[in-house]
Amino acid sequence: MGQRHTPPLPIALQDIQKIAVLRANGIGDFCFALPALAALRAACPQAEIVLLGKAWHASLLTNRPSPVDRVVVVPPFRGVTVAPDAEEDAAELAKFFAAMRAEHFDLALQLHGGGRYSNPFVQRLGARYTIGLRAADAPPLDRWAPYVYFQNEIHRYLDVVSLLGIQPVTLTPSLAVTAADLAEAQPVIDRLGSPFVVLHPGAGAPDRRWPPERFAAIGDALAQRGFAIAVIGTKPERGIVETVCTTMRAPACNLCDVLSLGGLVGLLSRCALLVSNDSGPLHLGAAVGAASVGIYWCLNMVTAGQPSRLRHRPVIAWRTQCPACGVDHSIGGCSCGQSFVADVPVEAVLEAALDLLVRQGY
Numbered sequence: 556m557g558q559r560h561t562p563p564l565p566i567a568l569q570d571i572q573k574i575a576v577l578r579a580n581g582i583g584d585f586c587f588a589l590p591a592l593a594a595l596r597a598a599c600p601q602a603e604i605v606l607l608g609k610a611w612h613a614s615l616l617t618n619r620p621s622p623v624d625r626v627v628v629v630p631p632f633r634g635v636t637v638a639p640d641a642e643e644d645a646a647e648l649a650k651f652f653a654a655m656r657a658e659h660f661d662l663a664l665q666l667h668g669g670g671r672y673s674n675p676f677v678q679r680l681g682a683r684y685t686i687g688l689r690a691a692d693a694p695p696l697d698r699w700a701p702y703v704y705f706q707n708e709i710h711r712y713l714d715v716v717s718l719l720g721i722q723p724v725t726l727t728p729s730l731a732v733t734a735a736d737l738a739e740a741q742p743v744i745d746r747l748g749s750p751f752v753v754l755h756p757g758a759g760a761p762d763r764r765w766p767p768e769r770f771a772a773i774g775d776a777l778a779q780r781g782f783a784i785a786v787i788g789t790k791p792e793r794g795i796v797e798t799v800c801t802t803m804r805a806p807a808c809n810l811c812d813v814l815s816l817g818g819l820v821g822l823l824s825r826c827a828l829l830v831s832n833d834s835g836p837l838h839l840g841a842a843v844g845a846a847s848v849g850i851y852w853c854l855n856m857v858t859a860g861q862p863s864r865l866r867h868r869p870v871i872a873w874r875t876q877c878p879a880c881g882v883d884h885s886i887g888g889c890s891c892g893q894s895f896v897a898d899v900p901v902e903a904v905l906e907a908a909l910d911l912l913v914r915q916g917y
Contacts, residue, residue, distance in 0.1 A: 634672025
């Protein structure tokens with residue numbers, strides 16, 4: 556068999572002046588892409604890297620050292636920033652893409668999923684060359700890596716930049732902690748005292764949520780060992796956070812929707828431990844150096860599991876069938892909204908937590 560021909564780039568890496576990167580989703584999703592962005596920055600130090608993201612990306616990355624030079628907020632675009640059947644403003648999108656074409660990007664990278672909707676988005680940017688991911692139902696870019704669901708997310712995006720001949724500089728997501736982050740978090744840290752443990756009982760989908768009563772049991776067990784307990788969450792998670800706090804026998808600090816994302820970075824960078832469902836704060840904590848115990852559904856562990864065991868411990872639920880209807884989620888899905896991690900025992904999470912705390916000298 557002959558060797559596969561890979562077309563050359565229309566421009567040498569050292570001559571690239573401007574790169575667009577589409578990654579307009581959640582906190583954890585952005586953290587997974589950080590090693591690929593770091594590799595891109597190392598290979599193209601002269602280039603401006605423009606992240607096409609959401610408003611929270613702009614808020615988090617402004618005045619923060621990172622591989623990204625600038626964030627452009629993407630307006631509602633079906634299948635990218637909003638649901639495939641959501642409303643979008645054709646005039647607003649026409650104005651947006653006209654502005655993007657006027658940027659004269661040398662490269663546009665699609666790091667935003669299988670490409671059914673995101674590849675047409677990237678093609679409308681007018682870049683000289685496009686690369687990214689491609690599932691079976693997606694149009695091709697100039698150069699693409701196959702989108703296969705069961706792949707670790709960090710390696711998925713490193714595969715994309717490797718299409719440019721770029722090698723990894725790290726496999727570990729890392730986000731800088733700024734003085735502003737710590738200044739916002741410091742009053743909370745002072746109130747908690749040291750050391751403190753952060754619990755995050757929420758998650759974007761109910762199938763990834765460990766019961767709040769079990770988080771409360773972990774909080775009480777660690778409070779008995781002298782740790783202050785903080786419980787974090789976003790506004791939609793307020794009920795879950797309150798359940799944890801009111802179920803605990805020991806005092807817990809309810810920090811639901813109290814800190815900005817930067818303030819949360821400051822808090823997590825100073826905690827003794829983070830115990831969390833597989834969610835944005837778990838991966839943000841890892842990126843800012845927090846030791847963590849993550850509660851994972853087995854199939855999510857394949858794609859989103861933290862690779863290191865020096866500061867991270869996964870506790871895995873091996874259930875694949877829905878506890879309500881019995882549908883096997885390894886080959887299909889259902890809309891029951893049941894937790895697939897509810898059976899994870901408190902003892903397993905506590906054992907992992909205590910091991911990490913002891914290894915850190917607590």
